[in-house]
Amino acid sequence: MNSINSTNKKLVHKRKKSGLFFPLFMLSFTVVLLLSVVYNDVNSIIKKKTETTELSVKYNALLEEEASLNSEVTKLQDPEYIARYAREKYLYTKDGERILKIVDSQPSNDKNSNITEQLENSEK
Numbered sequence: 001m002n003s004i005n006s007t008n009k010k011l012v013h014k015r016k017k018s019g020l021f022f023p024l025f026m027l028s029f030t031v032v033l034l035l036s037v038v039y040n041d042v043n044s045i046i047k048k049k050t051e052t053t054e055l056s057v058k059y060n061a062l063l064e065e066e067a068s069l070n071s072e073v074t075k076l077q078d079p080e081y082i083a084r085y086a087r088e089k090y091l092y093t094k095d096g097e098r099i100l101k102i103v104d105s106q107p108s109n110d111k112n113s114n115i116t117e118q119l120e121n122s123e124k
Contacts, residue, residue: 086092
């Protein structure tokens with residue numbers, strides 16, 4: 001009878017162990033799954049914040065560029081500004097004006113200096 005009782009006790013003990021295995025396994029699996037989901041969400045949030053910051057910087061730069069371009073458009077509506085801009089940038093002259101070239105001590109590869117030389121040679 002003792003051997004039957006000890007065998008029954010061993011079987012009951014084994015069932016208790018196997019009965020605890022499945023719930024513990026499910027609990028562990030659920031915890032790992034939740035941690036994985038939370039990690040992915042946190043990682044995604046960090047990436048989105050970084051992207052938002054970068055886009056905000058780009059947006060501010062574009063706003064500044066837009067303001068600059070709007071200012072340039074307004075200036076280009078003024079005929080006096082256009083005339084001064086053309087004289088400075090493209091070496092245009094009014095009737096009776098001459099372009100004087102100031103020679104540097106060092107030679108330059110500037111396009112404007114080449115244009116000035118051509119204009120001076122054509123006037124002679």
